[in-house]
Amino acid sequence: MPIYEYHCPKCDQDFETLVFNSSEKIECPSCGSPKVTRLMSGFAHKSDGKMVTSGGGDACASCASGNCSTCH
Ligand SMILES: [Zn+2]
Incomplete structure (x- = not known):
């Protein structure tokens, strides 16, 4: 499951959370x-022991988030 990193401008804190539903x-x-605010740049998470990084060439073409955790 995807883990996203967020930033709260109100208390100026970054945090990570699991997102089960994109909405x-x-x-x-x-x-x-x-x-x-969801932090997209530099986002990376471990999936099945291999590193998946956004913006790389490993994600499928239909996956807007840069990893395939949400589209397969
Ligand atoms: Zn806050």
């Missing part, structure tokens, strides 16, 4: 603010 509302765990 799921994400709230800051510290202050509860729903206005958080």
Whole structure:
């Protein structure tokens, strides 16, 4: 399952969260603010022991998020 990194501008804190549904509302765990920004650049997570990095050539063409965790 995909793990996304978010930044909360309200309390200036970064956090990671599991996202089961892409339309799921994400709230800051510290202050509860729903206005958080998903960090895309440099995002990477481990999947089945191999490293999957966004922006690389490994993701399938239909996967907008840069990894195939959500499209297969
Ligand atoms: Zn916050």
